Amino acid sequence: MEYFIDINSIPKMKNIPCFKIKLLPQDNIAEKLPKFLYADKEIGLRSKIGGYPDFIQEDDRPICPECKQKMSFYGQLDSLNDEYCIGDCGMIYIFVCFDCLETKAIIQSY
């Protein structure tokens, strides 16, 4: 019996190893930026590359407009503080298709 792999049947979506992003202020304004006043303590610290998206709302992983496969989750960027808040303590989620080099960013918020 022969086995072969149809490469078109392999999902193109990749699961990237997870890295937490630590924010290192690069100027005086960033250094002195006030923290959230009332948000939960993890808000502002959820930025990462890889792993799985910490969706605030429903799973909204986009489809690549070129190849129509599910896009890979590349990372998420958290709100910074009350002044630079994405909606209500929301985040930006970034997706990529490694084959077509398409990207898509979405926002979810409470």
Ligand SMILES: [Zn+2]
């Ligand atoms: Zn694609």
